[in-house]
Amino acid sequence: MTLLQLTLKNLSRRRVRTALTIMGIGLGIGAVVALLGLAWGLEASWTDAYKVRKTDLVVRRSGGGLIAQPFPDSASEQVAQIPGVSHVASLLTEVLSIESVPMMVVSGRQWQSFLWENLKIVSGRLPKDATEKVVVLGTLAAEMLEKKPGDKITIEIDEFEVVGIADGGAVVENGAVMISLPLLQGIMQKDKMVNFINVRLDPKSRDPHTVSQVIQQHIPGCRVDIADEVLSQSDGVKTFKAMNWGTSIIALLVGTFGVMNTMFMSVFERTREIGILLALGWKRSRILRMILLESVTLCFAAGIVGIVAGIALLKILTLMPWMQGRIEPQITVELLSLALGLAIAVGVASGLYPALHCTRINPSLAIRQV
């Protein structure tokens, strides 16, 4: 018989209470998996988009949310002149309600810029020129809007023809409606305004950090991020992540107190048994380990339950219209390890006080308890 076997026997004596406690903390861990999976997914989805575009730097206005505030397109000409910059592409990105889809990314792209290069046409074609009143849909957007080439689509009050369906190689690209920049500027009444400039660097040029500093010096009020870091540096994403962490921590705290309550009930019920173990010569440190092991085992099981629940929740969320085409949840080994690590930490935190209580039990009094 090992300490772990003894622990499992102790946990299995009150099966319903153990199961309910596992469910309670499991839901907390599930919330962590779901919320962090979303937050990390949001970052990864946009980072993937920049990767497939082969964008090295992203210029935008300082501050603002996930969708940056607009600024004059003339800045792109200034950026293009900076040594080390090989290509620039201006972009006006808006999130609009289109027909039955409540929130859809509409991407107004500088005509003939590299932003059109990564689009692989699945059916139909690309626009003939910047003024042709047509749109190209990402594959996911086409599914969500139930459109095919030749169909009409209404953006705000203007009607456009869908001329092509394109695979952009990333969920954000595939979930977007792509249109030439001047057309979207016209729809949104943001003439000559953009909110992002995608920059490609000359491979032989200086490192991206140096170039980004030079751009920032030339265009006051703008910030420049390395493409991989755009989302993590965004105030909107930081707020989103902070809210997710906040919710997760609250869920975990609730779970921690739940497990602590269970462990206290368990050790109070077993005061006499713990007294017997002490009378039989068990070291107080072994009693401490046994109670901690019970609490950690409980939370480890809850961690497994939570991971399954979190993944299930993310799968359900993926089917929601407001998620499609914008966020692909990230279920990574890192996330699952973090969830299990948090579960074990909750186990230690919630078991420590009841375990310390047990080490102070007087065996002589405890064994006389009825």
Added chain:
Amino acid sequence: MPSPSDAKAPLLEIDNVRREFDDGQVLALRGVNLTIQEGEYVAIMGSSGSGKSTLLSLLGALDTPNSGEIRYRGQPLSTYPELGQFRAKHLGFIFQSFLLLPTLTALENVLVPMFEMPWPRPERQRRAAELLEAVGMGHRLNHMPEKLSGGERQRVAIARSLANEPSILLADEPTGNLDTQNAAQIMDLLRSVHHQRKNTMILVTHDPAIAKTADRIITMRDGQVVEDTQPHPPTAIS
């Protein structure tokens, strides 16, 4: 750390031990002096409230005196940094209400004290099975306590008390919860264990018939030793 034990010193010395409860309102032991030699079979007898169970708790290192000293082979118990270790290595307990762990089988109950011993797992299993066999419970190794009769539970508790090969067995009213037939069998078993293993046996009872089975009877009243007799020749080993 305790100093090395003195082989010539008595096994247990109780030196002017006092024990109070409730801030001195209850005086359970009023300066008890006793010496118990290796291999003795001692019965501590007295009515309820005489202090016999308090004395057993102190001898079992489950409690500490307010004043006075208890020495094991010449070493004060107060010098042991971890009394649990002392109990694990030197003492075996047998309780009136058996105090078996209800979620463990008979075999597992006997294995519990062995957690503190440096024996490998197969060795522990073998020892526990042998002990249960020796107390006539070899056929009930995997039975849960709730499936055992009172007599059988006390046999398992006796096997458990012997798990770590203790030098002293402390039995607190070991037949108190048993019928006459089972009580007689348990007393025979304890006597037999004492003869075979040569442990020192200290038995607390309020029953004069049980006390008479011992080599030495210590009678307590109002927290003091009032009589110390030897009705049978001592079985002390040299």
